Amino acid sequence: MINIGEYNTLAIIREAQQGLYIADDEGNEVLLPNRYVPENFKIWEAIKVFVYLDNEERPVATTEEPFIIKDNFAMLRCNEVTKHGAFLDWGLLKELFCPFKEQVVQMRAGQWYLVRCYLDETTGRLVASSRTNRFLDNSSLTLQKFDEVDLIISHPSEIGMNVIVNEQHSGLIFKDDIFQQLNIGDRLKGYVKNVRPDNKLDIALGKIGYRNIEPNAQTILDTLKSHDGFLPLSDKSSPDDIKIHLEMSKKNFKKAVGNLYKQKLIDIKPDGLYLISE
Incomplete structure (x- = not known):
């Protein structure tokens, strides 16, 4: 099956005046126009192409890479607005159409818009929509905290x-x-x-x-845990004391302590550092 709006790996089956005819394993054919024909090729050689519809709504292949493919999002520039809708530059010869009904705000030539490319089941054409929320679904999630x-x-x-x-x-x-x-x-x-x-x-x-911790801060946390949540260290401690306890410089110690304190993972008191329980 040749998939519209996607990359397909197809076999070159014959050469014609207008280009190369390439096909899938089921014998479905599509034209690769002369402008995209590689300089060197062999019959039955596999070639990767992107397939979309030309100006006459016929499937056509290209070796160019579009800025967006079917069921993906991308920022595209609006080239022109007509009475039918907007036409967006997606890196191919034929522009990508965005109907007025699929525009959150009416598009203007020269402006950039975040859109989704999808296959309109009614017309069989690839179109764009800036109504991106309608393609998102949170009803079934496999994500968990920290992912x-x-x-x-x-x-x-x-x-x-x-x-x-x-x-x-x-x-x-x-x-x-x-x-x-x-x-x-x-x-x-x-x-x-x-x-x-x-x-x-x-x-x-x-x-x-705890996952947003640099290595030095992690060392301090681990040491606190192994010392009942307390370390007799502060910014007034000597470099030697810090090195003995943590094997790090005083500069790195102060930076790591500041990081942990901002995240409310430790408490700083006159006698030292205290681990705050989760």
Whole structure:
């Protein structure tokens, strides 16, 4: 089966005036136009192509790589808006169509939009939609607290930034957890901070709790645990005392202690460091 909107590995079966005809194992054929024909090829050789519909709604193959494929999200530039809808640049000869009904706000030429590419079952065409939320589903989650996830920055809200999680679910990064510039369409790693009873996902950009600890801070935590939660060290301790207890420099000690204190994992008192129970 040849899949529209996806990469297919097909066999070259014959050469024609307009290009190469390539086919799957079931004999389904598609044209690879002359502009994409490799300089050297052999009949029955396998070739990886992307398949979409040309201007006459016929399946056609290309060796070019689009900026987005079916069932994925990407930031695309709007090239033109007509009475029918918007046409987006997705890196191929034929532009990707976004109907007005699939636009959160009416698109404008020259602007960039986060969209999902999907196959319209009614027309059989690949189209784009900026109504990204409708493609996300949190009804069934396999994610747990502390899991690392792939994020796409979606849109801001009054309480934070909405994100697309693993290209499947919706999540939220609260304002208090944002310490860097975030732009719509940015892709980055994050961590599940909380899975709420209603399956809403709270996301953090850094590792959570004890998992967000540099090696020196982890050493201090481990030493505290093995010494009944107390260490007779402070920023006034001598470098030698710190080295004896922890085998680290005073500079690294102070940085690690500051990290742990900010995360409310330890308490600093005049006589030393105290471990705060989880």
